[in-house]
Amino acid sequence: MNVSSAATLFKALSDETRIRMLHLLARSGEELCVCELTDALEVSQYNISRHLKVLVQAGLLDRQKIGRWVYFRLPESRSPFLEAILQAIASLDTDITQRDLAELEKRLQLRTNGRCTIGIQKTHLLGRK
Amino acid sequence: MNVSSAATLFKALSDETRIRMLHLLARSGEELCVCELTDALEVSQYNISRHLKVLVQAGLLDRQKIGRWVYFRLPESRSPFLEAILQAIASLDTDITQRDLAELEKRLQLRTNGRCTIGIQKTHLLGRK
């Protein structure tokens, strides 16, 4: 980890939606697809998608496509630097983060065989008409 | 610590100069004045001053004026969240951070009675003609 990549990493973390996504991934221990994150956070689908791209490019998330769904998870191997920051984010406990976890909990119960099999349920968050 | 202030904090950290300043403050254990930071980092005086302001406003630094000099130090009381991040920054060890520490070391030897008594030595970094 050098100064430049640390600055890039912090820049990727300098957004509320991205912090909330990482918090959910860290606390749930799950890998989550775009539509699950969209429903849990109640942010428009195209914004979720763009924020996820920022996190992947910063090395904060791994991406895996399964069928029509794309799953994101925290990288298995993390530097001490990254681990410390993810721990800090996971420790966030406020109205918003509690709500996010509760919404995700509900959403994860719609999985079948441990996988998401449906799209976005909160249709006003769709990135198309 | 809530999501919004975490985002603000990370935004304040999303700049190389600001990370280098925090790194010096954490590793040296000293409080440092504007001209010492300017000489150590070799960044123009007005930019050092502006970056310091960002860090103070984000709650990452305390400011104390002594005579004509203004000293900055890490806050004595830190949340676990902040402590984890400062530890991570202090652990940075690269060409740049080693050089910064060496330059600061040299600069601190110009103190008398543990205080800076001179201005910027690298005159090309001054914010005036």
Added chain:
DNA sequence: TGCTTAGTTGCGTAATTATGCATATAATAT
């Protein structure tokens, strides 16, 4: 061979940020 669905991305616009230059403020010294 389409049609539907999960996700991505280009474009335009608005907001924010960094930096150089010049100047302002504030404390000390002559």
Added chain:
DNA sequence: ATATTATATGCATAATTACGCAACTAAGCA
């Protein structure tokens, strides 16, 4: 008081970022 010195900041410009909208790709199904 006036000049000097340490630090801060207003202004202009350039670069970056976020977001809504719309269109696009890609995978599975009829």
